[in-house]
Amino acid sequence: MLPNRPFTILVAEDDEEDRLLLDEAFMQNGLFDCGRFVEDGEQVMEYLLNCLGADAVHPLPSLIIMDINMPLRNGLETLHAIRANRHLKNIPVLILTSSRQEVEKAYRMGANSYLVKPIQFTELIRMIGEVATYWRDTVNLPYNE
Structure with a gap:
Protein backbone atom coordinates (compact mmCIF):
# COMPACT_ATOMS: atom_id res chain seq x y z
CA MET A 1 0.00 0.00 0.00
CA LEU A 2 1.22 3.47 -0.77
CA PRO A 3 1.99 5.74 2.18
CA ASN A 4 -0.78 8.18 3.15
CA ARG A 5 -3.32 6.24 1.13
CA PRO A 6 -6.29 5.22 3.26
CA PHE A 7 -7.07 1.50 3.38
CA THR A 8 -10.76 1.07 2.67
CA ILE A 9 -12.78 -2.05 2.07
CA LEU A 10 -16.00 -1.96 0.11
CA VAL A 11 -18.26 -4.77 1.32
CA ALA A 12 -21.18 -5.88 -0.84
CA GLU A 13 -23.55 -7.99 1.25
CA ASP A 14 -27.32 -8.09 0.92
CA ASP A 15 -27.99 -9.69 4.31
CA GLU A 16 -28.35 -7.03 7.02
CA GLU A 17 -27.27 -9.37 9.82
CA LEU A 22 -18.79 -7.95 9.31
CA ASP A 23 -18.81 -4.40 10.67
CA GLU A 24 -18.28 -5.74 14.19
CA ALA A 25 -15.47 -8.01 12.93
CA PHE A 26 -13.81 -4.93 11.38
CA MET A 27 -14.06 -3.11 14.72
CA GLN A 28 -12.70 -6.12 16.63
CA ASN A 29 -9.66 -5.98 14.34
CA GLY A 30 -9.08 -2.24 14.78
CA LEU A 31 -10.45 -1.40 11.33
CA PHE A 32 -12.78 1.24 12.72
CA ASP A 33 -13.14 3.43 9.64
CA CYS A 34 -12.20 0.99 6.88
CA GLY A 35 -15.49 -0.62 5.92
CA ARG A 36 -17.95 0.84 3.44
CA PHE A 37 -21.11 -1.24 2.98
CA VAL A 38 -23.50 -1.65 0.07
CA GLU A 39 -26.33 -4.13 -0.41
CA ASP A 40 -26.20 -5.26 -4.04
CA GLY A 41 -24.21 -5.26 -7.27
CA GLU A 42 -25.89 -2.13 -8.59
CA GLN A 43 -24.81 -0.24 -5.47
CA VAL A 44 -21.26 -1.59 -5.89
CA MET A 45 -21.03 -0.13 -9.37
CA GLU A 46 -22.66 3.14 -8.31
CA TYR A 47 -20.18 3.47 -5.44
CA LEU A 48 -17.20 2.67 -7.66
CA LEU A 49 -18.24 4.99 -10.47
CA ASN A 50 -18.66 7.79 -7.89
CA CYS A 51 -14.96 7.30 -7.10
CA LEU A 52 -13.86 8.27 -10.61
CA GLY A 53 -13.13 11.62 -12.19
CA ALA A 54 -12.47 15.10 -10.90
CA ASP A 55 -15.76 15.20 -9.01
CA ALA A 56 -15.15 11.89 -7.17
CA VAL A 57 -17.18 11.55 -4.00
CA HIS A 58 -14.56 9.36 -2.29
CA PRO A 59 -11.35 7.47 -3.22
CA LEU A 60 -11.51 4.03 -4.79
CA PRO A 61 -11.54 1.24 -2.23
CA SER A 62 -8.33 -0.68 -1.65
CA LEU A 63 -10.23 -3.96 -1.64
CA ILE A 64 -13.73 -5.27 -2.37
CA ILE A 65 -15.32 -8.12 -0.43
CA MET A 66 -18.42 -9.25 -2.27
CA ASP A 67 -21.13 -11.82 -1.76
CA ILE A 68 -22.09 -13.85 -4.85
CA ASN A 69 -25.82 -14.08 -4.20
CA MET A 70 -27.11 -10.52 -4.24
CA PRO A 71 -30.20 -8.95 -5.78
CA LEU A 72 -30.28 -6.75 -8.90
CA ARG A 73 -26.78 -7.79 -10.05
CA ASN A 74 -25.12 -10.79 -8.48
CA GLY A 75 -21.49 -10.91 -7.41
CA LEU A 76 -20.21 -12.63 -10.54
CA GLU A 77 -21.99 -10.16 -12.84
CA THR A 78 -20.58 -7.32 -10.76
CA HIS A 87 -10.35 2.31 -14.12
CA LEU A 88 -11.62 -0.40 -11.77
CA LYS A 89 -10.06 -3.63 -13.05
CA ASN A 90 -7.05 -3.58 -10.71
CA ILE A 91 -9.04 -3.40 -7.48
CA PRO A 92 -8.66 -6.75 -5.68
CA VAL A 93 -11.99 -8.54 -5.31
CA LEU A 94 -12.59 -11.22 -2.70
CA ILE A 95 -15.71 -13.32 -3.12
CA LEU A 96 -17.40 -14.06 0.20
CA THR A 97 -20.18 -16.61 0.24
CA SER A 98 -21.59 -19.57 2.09
CA SER A 99 -21.30 -21.81 -0.99
CA ARG A 100 -18.23 -23.44 -2.52
CA GLN A 101 -20.01 -24.23 -5.79
CA GLU A 102 -18.85 -21.25 -7.82
CA VAL A 103 -15.17 -21.16 -6.80
CA GLU A 104 -13.68 -22.01 -10.20
CA LYS A 105 -16.04 -19.68 -12.04
CA ALA A 106 -15.19 -16.80 -9.70
CA TYR A 107 -11.46 -17.30 -10.25
CA ARG A 108 -11.89 -17.57 -14.04
CA MET A 109 -13.77 -14.27 -13.96
CA GLY A 110 -10.94 -12.53 -12.12
CA ALA A 111 -11.60 -12.91 -8.41
CA ASN A 112 -8.43 -12.53 -6.35
CA SER A 113 -9.64 -14.76 -3.55
CA TYR A 114 -12.63 -16.79 -2.49
CA LEU A 115 -13.70 -16.86 1.14
CA VAL A 116 -16.35 -19.08 2.69
CA VAL A 131 -7.63 -10.56 5.24
CA ALA A 132 -6.73 -7.08 6.50
CA THR A 133 -3.21 -8.09 7.46
CA TYR A 134 -2.57 -9.66 4.09
CA TRP A 135 -4.21 -7.05 1.84
CA ARG A 136 -3.25 -3.99 3.90
CA ASP A 137 0.17 -4.91 5.27
CA THR A 138 1.67 -7.65 3.11
CA VAL A 139 0.87 -7.13 -0.56
CA ASN A 140 1.72 -4.08 -2.60
CA LEU A 141 -1.68 -3.07 -3.97
CA PRO A 142 -1.94 -1.27 -7.31
CA TYR A 143 -2.87 2.35 -6.96
CA ASN A 144 -5.92 3.18 -9.03
CA GLU A 145 -6.28 6.73 -10.26
Whole structure:
Protein backbone atom coordinates (compact mmCIF):
# COMPACT_ATOMS: atom_id res chain seq x y z
CA MET A 1 0.00 0.00 0.00
CA LEU A 2 1.22 3.47 -0.77
CA PRO A 3 1.99 5.74 2.18
CA ASN A 4 -0.78 8.18 3.15
CA ARG A 5 -3.32 6.24 1.13
CA PRO A 6 -6.29 5.22 3.26
CA PHE A 7 -7.07 1.50 3.38
CA THR A 8 -10.76 1.07 2.67
CA ILE A 9 -12.78 -2.05 2.07
CA LEU A 10 -16.00 -1.96 0.11
CA VAL A 11 -18.26 -4.77 1.32
CA ALA A 12 -21.18 -5.88 -0.84
CA GLU A 13 -23.55 -7.99 1.25
CA ASP A 14 -27.32 -8.09 0.92
CA ASP A 15 -27.99 -9.69 4.31
CA GLU A 16 -28.35 -7.03 7.02
CA GLU A 17 -27.27 -9.37 9.82
CA ASP A 18 -24.14 -10.38 7.91
CA ARG A 19 -23.29 -6.70 7.31
CA LEU A 20 -23.60 -6.01 11.04
CA LEU A 21 -21.40 -9.02 11.87
CA LEU A 22 -18.79 -7.95 9.31
CA ASP A 23 -18.81 -4.40 10.67
CA GLU A 24 -18.28 -5.74 14.19
CA ALA A 25 -15.47 -8.01 12.93
CA PHE A 26 -13.81 -4.93 11.38
CA MET A 27 -14.06 -3.11 14.72
CA GLN A 28 -12.70 -6.12 16.63
CA ASN A 29 -9.66 -5.98 14.34
CA GLY A 30 -9.08 -2.24 14.78
CA LEU A 31 -10.45 -1.40 11.33
CA PHE A 32 -12.78 1.24 12.72
CA ASP A 33 -13.14 3.43 9.64
CA CYS A 34 -12.20 0.99 6.88
CA GLY A 35 -15.49 -0.62 5.92
CA ARG A 36 -17.95 0.84 3.44
CA PHE A 37 -21.11 -1.24 2.98
CA VAL A 38 -23.50 -1.65 0.07
CA GLU A 39 -26.33 -4.13 -0.41
CA ASP A 40 -26.20 -5.26 -4.04
CA GLY A 41 -24.21 -5.26 -7.27
CA GLU A 42 -25.89 -2.13 -8.59
CA GLN A 43 -24.81 -0.24 -5.47
CA VAL A 44 -21.26 -1.59 -5.89
CA MET A 45 -21.03 -0.13 -9.37
CA GLU A 46 -22.66 3.14 -8.31
CA TYR A 47 -20.18 3.47 -5.44
CA LEU A 48 -17.20 2.67 -7.66
CA LEU A 49 -18.24 4.99 -10.47
CA ASN A 50 -18.66 7.79 -7.89
CA CYS A 51 -14.96 7.30 -7.10
CA LEU A 52 -13.86 8.27 -10.61
CA GLY A 53 -13.13 11.62 -12.19
CA ALA A 54 -12.47 15.10 -10.90
CA ASP A 55 -15.76 15.20 -9.01
CA ALA A 56 -15.15 11.89 -7.17
CA VAL A 57 -17.18 11.55 -4.00
CA HIS A 58 -14.56 9.36 -2.29
CA PRO A 59 -11.35 7.47 -3.22
CA LEU A 60 -11.51 4.03 -4.79
CA PRO A 61 -11.54 1.24 -2.23
CA SER A 62 -8.33 -0.68 -1.65
CA LEU A 63 -10.23 -3.96 -1.64
CA ILE A 64 -13.73 -5.27 -2.37
CA ILE A 65 -15.32 -8.12 -0.43
CA MET A 66 -18.42 -9.25 -2.27
CA ASP A 67 -21.13 -11.82 -1.76
CA ILE A 68 -22.09 -13.85 -4.85
CA ASN A 69 -25.82 -14.08 -4.20
CA MET A 70 -27.11 -10.52 -4.24
CA PRO A 71 -30.20 -8.95 -5.78
CA LEU A 72 -30.28 -6.75 -8.90
CA ARG A 73 -26.78 -7.79 -10.05
CA ASN A 74 -25.12 -10.79 -8.48
CA GLY A 75 -21.49 -10.91 -7.41
CA LEU A 76 -20.21 -12.63 -10.54
CA GLU A 77 -21.99 -10.16 -12.84
CA THR A 78 -20.58 -7.32 -10.76
CA LEU A 79 -17.10 -8.84 -10.86
CA HIS A 80 -17.37 -9.02 -14.65
CA ALA A 81 -18.34 -5.33 -14.80
CA ILE A 82 -15.44 -4.35 -12.52
CA ARG A 83 -12.90 -6.30 -14.58
CA ALA A 84 -14.27 -4.79 -17.81
CA ASN A 85 -13.72 -1.21 -16.60
CA ARG A 86 -10.16 0.03 -17.17
CA HIS A 87 -10.35 2.31 -14.12
CA LEU A 88 -11.62 -0.40 -11.77
CA LYS A 89 -10.06 -3.63 -13.05
CA ASN A 90 -7.05 -3.58 -10.71
CA ILE A 91 -9.04 -3.40 -7.48
CA PRO A 92 -8.66 -6.75 -5.68
CA VAL A 93 -11.99 -8.54 -5.31
CA LEU A 94 -12.59 -11.22 -2.70
CA ILE A 95 -15.71 -13.32 -3.12
CA LEU A 96 -17.40 -14.06 0.20
CA THR A 97 -20.18 -16.61 0.24
CA SER A 98 -21.59 -19.57 2.09
CA SER A 99 -21.30 -21.81 -0.99
CA ARG A 100 -18.23 -23.44 -2.52
CA GLN A 101 -20.01 -24.23 -5.79
CA GLU A 102 -18.85 -21.25 -7.82
CA VAL A 103 -15.17 -21.16 -6.80
CA GLU A 104 -13.68 -22.01 -10.20
CA LYS A 105 -16.04 -19.68 -12.04
CA ALA A 106 -15.19 -16.80 -9.70
CA TYR A 107 -11.46 -17.30 -10.25
CA ARG A 108 -11.89 -17.57 -14.04
CA MET A 109 -13.77 -14.27 -13.96
CA GLY A 110 -10.94 -12.53 -12.12
CA ALA A 111 -11.60 -12.91 -8.41
CA ASN A 112 -8.43 -12.53 -6.35
CA SER A 113 -9.64 -14.76 -3.55
CA TYR A 114 -12.63 -16.79 -2.49
CA LEU A 115 -13.70 -16.86 1.14
CA VAL A 116 -16.35 -19.08 2.69
CA LYS A 117 -18.39 -17.37 5.40
CA PRO A 118 -17.52 -18.97 8.71
CA ILE A 119 -20.30 -20.24 10.94
CA GLN A 120 -18.78 -18.98 14.20
CA PHE A 121 -18.37 -15.24 14.84
CA THR A 122 -14.92 -15.80 16.36
CA GLU A 123 -13.85 -17.34 13.05
CA LEU A 124 -15.23 -14.34 11.16
CA ILE A 125 -13.17 -12.03 13.38
CA ARG A 126 -10.07 -14.13 12.71
CA MET A 127 -10.72 -14.25 8.96
CA ILE A 128 -11.24 -10.48 8.67
CA GLY A 129 -8.04 -9.92 10.66
CA GLU A 130 -6.10 -12.19 8.31
CA VAL A 131 -7.63 -10.56 5.24
CA ALA A 132 -6.73 -7.08 6.50
CA THR A 133 -3.21 -8.09 7.46
CA TYR A 134 -2.57 -9.66 4.09
CA TRP A 135 -4.21 -7.05 1.84
CA ARG A 136 -3.25 -3.99 3.90
CA ASP A 137 0.17 -4.91 5.27
CA THR A 138 1.67 -7.65 3.11
CA VAL A 139 0.87 -7.13 -0.56
CA ASN A 140 1.72 -4.08 -2.60
CA LEU A 141 -1.68 -3.07 -3.97
CA PRO A 142 -1.94 -1.27 -7.31
CA TYR A 143 -2.87 2.35 -6.96
CA ASN A 144 -5.92 3.18 -9.03
CA GLU A 145 -6.28 6.73 -10.26
